[in-house]
Amino acid sequence: MADVNRRIVLAARPEGAPRETDFRLEQGPIPRPGPGQFLIRNLYLSLDPYQRGRMNPSWRYGRGLEIGDTMIGGTVGEVIESNHPAYRKGEIVEGLLGWQEYALHDGLGERANYGLGLTRIDPARGPLSTALGVNGMPGETAYFSIIEAARPKPGDTVVVTGAAGAVGSLAGQIAKLFGARVVGLAGSDAKVDYLVNELGFDVGINYKTAPDLMQAIRAACPDRIDVYYDNVGGPIADMMFRWLNRHSRIVIVGRIAQYNDAKMRTMPDVFSQIMLARASVIGFVVYDYDHRTEEARNRMARWVKEGKIRYAETIAKGIERAPEAFLSMLTGGNTGKQLVQLYPPP
């Protein structure tokens, strides 16, 4: 065990796209657990688009991080020292412990990713890293957004953007399980190949190289779009409204293309198109399904074990690589879940 705790703090507020200089590696002593506390060594750190928003002075529901604060992030870690009766050394827990190697906790709080609480990991569900991906928050997001908001019917055409990402790749596969025809947009030929040949998507489109993206979407969706699963926002999302089917659903799950925007973007007024298509736009935030976490995690783990859902991970090693990996994830460098491994799992 190293004798320092290394962490990444917010060094400067990004204007637009973050840069590595917006982060700083700091070292300090490993904290000692006081009465009722326990010490966690983080094994994996989850890098997620929402973390970009917290780098701003404020976000929708509260303050952002202060300069000097440890970056926010979900973690899976091992209890290595405990003065708490309910947490034993060697237990594996998931929590929102930030971009750092070690953290204290007092066991209070109920929920893992979305609050200050901890959740014990059930190692039977899969490798520990999956608690931050397919068996964690991204899996829950994909599961509930598809079954509760998108609700694909057999034969529906479902278009997924960010399709090779942590959430999009799972959402598309779940839609396939419901009998939908799934079209995925991703940013490289390798990702498109992965979507079609590994994950079973019906069509993949490289949005960066398609000579006429609108035409490519029309060609991929001869019966128009029944579900648009919006992971990215921006001009690509705008296009989908020109090709909606009657009674289609547009599920707004993420807007990664816009998280760097300082001002609100302007877009074409698509509301007449929504009206004439009798479409529904549904805003989705996974926190609303906290009470059904176990359902989602059990279902996703079972689908993975049955070979019905596949997942990928892009893993950087070492806390010092977290900023670089984060910037890469924000620009689509990852396939599947972007993680940082801080220590090898036991």
Place this chain on the structure above:
Amino acid sequence: MADVNRRIVLAARPEGAPRETDFRLEQGPIPRPGPGQFLIRNLYLSLDPYQRGRMNPSWRYGRGLEIGDTMIGGTVGEVIESNHPAYRKGEIVEGLLGWQEYALHDGLGERANYGLGLTRIDPARGPLSTALGVNGMPGETAYFSIIEAARPKPGDTVVVTGAAGAVGSLAGQIAKLFGARVVGLAGSDAKVDYLVNELGFDVGINYKTAPDLMQAIRAACPDRIDVYYDNVGGPIADMMFRWLNRHSRIVIVGRIAQYNDAKMRTMPDVFSQIMLARASVIGFVVYDYDHRTEEARNRMARWVKEGKIRYAETIAKGIERAPEAFLSMLTGGNTGKQLVQLYPPP
């Protein structure tokens, strides 16, 4: 009976807001019914925002009117001569017979306002003019959009734009029947007075004179907006997205503020707001409820008779006044349903 049929034709395609010179009064012989046909004298003509769209070369689902075509419009008329076994002289029918005094029909088609068919009017439902308003398509629009799309719950705050118009005035009152708190936006102090003191809206806002409209909306909705009933579109609609409650519904019923736009309007990208509010935007077109027309008309007629729903009509007299009345309606000159009376009802 006059010996000519007077009608209003499309004389020129408007660029932006239509002008009276875009219309022309023409006269021709009153057509004679052939075998299986009957002749209708139109008593009332309905002026509706959708008619603006048909003046363009194309609209979403087909061709627009040609220059020289009779303007499209719903009518209530009396059968005055018949060679059809099922339609007797003196019967009152509703159909899409256009901006003209007389029309032939062969009785084919099932549906009144939305196709080429006719519907017999049940005079017990109310004055004949109401078949084009509270007991007709605007009433159906308000009824189904509230009960099936907006779904207000007791205590919900419902904001209605175009609140003194044919649809908005009814929608707000129906929302009140469901226990909602209803805030209406209209374009004059007289209309605001009408909303609050005649129709029982909780708050009325004159959007033309409010010094800070966003502030007025916030003040009128201290618990934010649960339902935004969008009759108008444009910048006022955009504002509502800044004040949505969690799980709110935005029902897109009409976009009268944009019907003159030659190009698609740009607007702020409100989709992040939709996502974070977990809101749903629902496109609504009344045609989808054709199979439930009787339900809506019976319910609306009963509510009117019980004094639970009030309605207003703004009636111009004479087909030659139709263009002027239409332009007035498009700019908010009407309170309630805008009609043209062509002949006094029998």
